[in-house]
Amino acid sequence: MSSLNKFLYKSTLPSSLQRVILEIMRASKYTAHAITTEETGKSGETNVQGEEQLALDMRCDEIFCNILSESELIASFASEEQENEVEINGENGKYSVAFDPLDGSSLLDVNGCVGSIFGIWEGNGFIGKKGKDLVASGYIQYGPRTTAMISFDGKTHEFTLCEVGEYQLTKQNISIDSIAKIFAIGNLRALPERPEYKKVLDYFLENKNTLRYAGGMVPDINTILCKENGIFTYPSHSEYPNGKLRLLYECAPMAQIMMNAGGNATDEEGENIEDIEIVQLHQRTSIILGSSSSVDDVVDILQKK
Ligand code: AHG
Numbered sequence: 001m002s003s004l005n006k007f008l009y010k011s012t013l014p015s016s017l018q019r020v021i022l023e024i025m026r027a028s029k030y031t032a033h034a035i036t037t038e039e040t041g042k043s044g045e046t047n048v049q050g051e052e053q054l055a056l057d058m059r060c061d062e063i064f065c066n067i068l069s070e071s072e073l074i075a076s077f078a079s080e081e082q083e084n085e086v087e088i089n090g091e092n093g094k095y096s097v098a099f100d101p102l103d104g105s106s107l108l109d110v111n112g113c114v115g116s117i118f119g120i121w122e123g124n125g126f127i128g129k130k131g132k133d134l135v136a137s138g139y140i141q142y143g144p145r146t147t148a149m150i151s152f153d154g155k156t157h158e159f160t161l162c163e164v165g166e167y168q169l170t171k172q173n174i175s176i177d178s179i180a181k182i183f184a185i186g187n188l189r190a191l192p193e194r195p196e197y198k199k200v201l202d203y204f205l206e207n208k209n210t211l212r213y214a215g216g217m218v219p220d221i222n223t224i225l226c227k228e229n230g231i232f233t234y235p236s237h238s239e240y241p242n243g244k245l246r247l248l249y250e251c252a253p254m255a256q257i258m259m260n261a262g263g264n265a266t267d268e269e270g271e272n273i274e275d276i277e278i279v280q281l282h283q284r285t286s287i288i289l290g291s292s293s294s295v296d297d298v299v300d301i302l303q304k305k
């Protein structure tokens with residue numbers, strides 16, 4: 001079995017990009033430790049999104065910020081937990097990294113699976129770029145095992161953190177079925193005001209699909225990638241008129257990971273997530289992601305076609 005290091009060395013990625021990926025994965029090891037040993041309580045602070053920050057949201061953010069700040073390769077980074085872009089080496093850096101240091105933090109107090117999500121772009125900064133410009137993306141899931149999906153060069157692969165702290169390749173070239181049998185239907189709060197979303201639920205039920213919903217973007221999408229089948233939906237509604245999930249450090253990386261596994265990822269109007277321009281660090285979008293023909297069906301239902 002290949003280690004992540006060896007898998008990267010054998011890839012066509014520039015060694016500088018390999019090193020950035022390995023730095024991010026180094027941060028994930030500290031994050032995995034913090035999650036299992038530190039308090040899951042509230043920090044008393046709120047982030048730029050007005051969301052209550054847990055102590056671990058801030059701790060995991062600090063881990064990623066510190067490790068990325070050490071690298072001469074980083075031009076700048078952006079975090080869910082930081083209001084503004086943080087410039088490290090600016091134009092002298094090679095890559096900019098956007099990350100959600102702790103995704104699904106509302107699951108910490110119930111000991112649910114949580115994760116970190118990252119996207120890597122070339123150059124300095126994010127505004128004006130798109131998900132299609134990502135040169136690598138990935139997430140880490142902190143569960144009974146620590147696993148990661150890392151995507152580059154048009155493919156998506158799974159790695160597992162083994163006992164000596166090494167990430168080992170555990171699944172190469174993930175490939176998603178085109179028709180979903182598993183569904184992760186998010187934001188059911190939208191049902192009362194969006195009867196067309198009720199039709200989406202009926203569509204899944206009529207197809208006798210299996211519900212797998214954790215309430216965390218990383219565990220919900222990880223189920224789809226590990227089973228190589230499924231669909232994740234998180235549409236907009238009055239509370240989140242543009243959707244809840246953030247384009248830069250949640251939806252754009254997840255879209256690349258899924259598309260490089262042969263799936264699809266659009267917003268509820270059917271626009272490819274990878275084509276949406278980043279105009280604001282914390283901009284939100286609706287997202288329908290997973291088995292490609294099921295994504296098309298859900299968008300058609302939502303668009304009342
Ligand atoms: P985060 O913990 O980084 O703020 O992300 C939470 C997101 C995402 O993980 C999940 O899909 C979604 O919030 C669920 O939101 P609701 O529980 O409000 O539906």
Ligand code: MN
Nearest residue numbers: 100103104250
């Ligand atoms: Mn998140």
Ligand code: MN
Nearest residue numbers: 080100102103
């Ligand atoms: Mn988060």
